[in-house]
């Protein structure tokens with residue numbers, strides 16, 4: 350893993366000391382709430398329905414055992430014993446007192462963590478494939494490039510007040526697991542015919558009120574030119590992006606308004622200027638220095654223990670993925686027990702995962718945008734022990750990628766902006782699907798729920814999406830079908846009028862059942878939907 | 894009727910303004926007011942910048958949140974509903 354140098358450490362400590370003073374000034378009345386609010390937001394502190402919320406950055410979703418233990422400690426001592434892992438591979442605490450937050454940030458700094466750039470109109474935490482550096486299909490490990498982007502974008506003076514927030518995702522595999530098509534910038538590592546590794550760059554994707562799939566800007570940007578190219582995109586956006594209308598301020602609106610061709614021309618012009626200047630060229634020694642922090646794990650001898658018990662075998666088949674190195678496996682730890690809150694983990698669960706990673710997986714953990722945890726380098730020979738420990742802690746639900754592996758934003762149970770609740774609906778759907786016994790047969794299927802059009806629950810890019818809509822004081826849910834997050838990203842289509850919660854839950858089960866009725870051999874949900882259209886699903890939901 | 898609610902500055906907890914202009918976590922202690930009296934209470938709440946953040950008026954009836962925002966305000970009052978699944982499915986209904 351990347352280790353902070355003195356510059357990182359000093360920056361973070363200075364920021365914590367500054368925030369401690371700002372909190373004191375707010376409490377004494379020296380700062381008004383209007384003055385304080387932007388300052389607390391810059392430190393990841395939101396005010397939600399019941400309490401403050403602290404969002405802690407997990408750079409590209411990578412954690413060490415020590416870091417996860419500290420996150421557990423914060424949950425236990427400053428919160429209500431749990432934390433919530435988010436679709437942006439971060440963690441949120443829902444109950445910290447404002448007066449404790451400077452101390453929490455100080456403790457986070459002890460393990461090289463912080464809450465900087467988790468809010469505001471800046472470049473947010475870069476996200477990536479949770480299987481980075483581990484999956485067999487990888488062209489190259491994206492983490493060193495995420496780290497380079499982190500260093501370049503942290504406190505970037507030119508890009509601290511963009512028209513809106515800005516999110517970058519990177520994938521190192523041909524099979525995109527980072528949803529690069531729906532980010533402000535999406536980067537895919539590619540290999541040229543000459544064998545050189547570089548970047549295919551997309552921009553202008555996003556979700557929210559106006560979901561758009563990103564346009565491809567460049568087929569191949571060299572390693573040396575990555576930061577110059579990203580800077581060129583950000584500059585064009587920073588200058589031409591709209592600041593007069595919050596809903597039209599994201600880069601997706603600019604790319605659409607200019608047209609992809611004109612946008613690319615503007616980026617290319619700026620890029621040519623930056624290349625001539627040369628200051629942003631990435632020296633190969635620097636790229637190598639960063640890459641040295643991410644060594645390939647050593648091969649091991651073990652193989653997964655053969656056992657007769659069905660729960661273990663099911664888990665092995667569903668939650669354990671192949672690794673590029675012999676004797677290791679990728680283990681997905683589901684934070685989606687049937688009827689549970691998606692993405693929540695207790696302090697004890699976090700500590701257990703930290704211990705398992707330390708004992709059997711090079712002390713490394715990942716957070717996924719599906720709100721699960723991953724042991725990316727698990728010892729294959731220890732999988733039996735890992736399963737037993739996870740099962741005892743309620744962490745061995747064998748549903749990774751299945752219908753009950755539901756993504757849900759905090760919704761109206763916590764969030765100030767929500768129209769409707771997300772979590773109870775996710776809980777009810779997962780219970781109903783389990784009861785109906787449909788999920789094994791249905792196979793991989795994504796269900797995602799957002800409590801409002803900000804789409805933190807990524808409902809637009811779910812095979813089955815639910816969006817909370819306030820209809821004259823009643824919580825209702827609009828259902829969309831056909832969204833895809835990874836690979837050939839697509840935005841779902843609205844099935845019909847929005848439904849109250851109980852009917853929406855039943856409708857999701859009906860949609861899954863209709864898929865099983867309609868499915869031809871080998872078809873995924875998307876295949877069936879593409880062939881049969883929305884009609885049979887509409888019929889299943891609205892005909893009664 | 895209206896009541897003034899806000900979040901406490903130090904920890905963000907939900908509070909309501911009482912008749913004697915103190916803040917309480919118990920909605921039963923909230924002053925239920927109408928018209929100018931409600932506006933005056935809100936004004937007083939807004940001035941109390943060292944105790945609370947973002948005071949505003951809510952509708953209440955019989956000591957409970959009412960009106961178009963009643964679901965939101967009920968959740969603010971009693972906490973997240975995620976501990977037990979309150980949405981019933983067809984089968985369980």
Ligand code: SF4
Pocket residue numbers: 758759760761764765766767768799800801802803804805806
């Ligand atoms: S989608 Fe809306 S309700 Fe859900 S967390 Fe985001 S802002 Fe809140």
